[in-house]
Amino acid sequence: MEPASNTPAEASATMGCDGNTDTFEKVKSKRSHKRKRDAAEVDMQPGETVAAKRPQFPALSGDQLTGGAVEMRKVAVPAHRYSPLKENWMKIFTPIVEHLQLQVRFNLKTRNVEIKTCRETSDIGALTRAADFVKAFVLGFQVEVSVTEINSVR
Numbered sequence: 370m371e372p373a374s375n376t377p378a379e380a381s382a383t384m385g386c387d388g389n390t391d392t393f394e395k396v397k398s399k400r401s402h403k404r405k406r407d408a409a410e411v412d413m414q415p416g417e418t419v420a421a422k423r424p425q426f427p428a429l430s431g432d433q434l435t436g437g438a439v440e441m442r443k444v445a446v447p448a449h450r451y452s453p454l455k456e457n458w459m460k461i462f463t464p465i466v467e468h469l470q471l472q473v474r475f476n477l478k479t480r481n482v483e484i485k486t487c488r489e490t491s492d493i494g495a496l497t498r499a500a501d502f503v504k505a506f507v508l509g510f511q512v513e514v515s516v517t518e519i520n521s522v523r
Contacts, residue, residue, distance in 0.1 A: 441485040442500040446475075450507050454482075460512040461503065469495040482507075 446454055454461070454475070465473045470489040475482050484499045502515045 439485055439487070440496055441483060442496055443476075443479075443481040443483050444500055444503045444507060445481050446507055448480075450509075451480075454506070457506070457512045460516065461506060464516050465499045465502070469499050471495055471499050473499070 458475070462473055465471050465484065470487065470491065471484055472487050473482065473484045482503050484496060484503065486496055490496075505515050506512055
């Protein structure tokens, strides 16, 4: 046991109800223990470091990464872009289907270009690239410039 405390508050805290000082022990705080443990870890030599092993997982395909769920994007087409869309549909449709392996259609009822993934889609970023490509056309950019961007990213 430790010697008697100097201050009256500490003396009364260590003394029991009947005046016996054997019932209470001074407890070390967890903070100081943690600080000492952290300091001990810092004192380790550079050669003593333990190499953390990373788990090795097999590569996932795009279909496995999305969980097999079909993802879909819709791009709204304003009325003044219908005729340019109709004229350039094959130029828009071909790179999306052939190079990005996506399904695309123009929904006449909702006036949206709908792009969705399928089992053959291997790149998870293909859906975003195709949606950006169609949005760029809807905003007025030329198809030929955007097609080279899709083909070069492959």
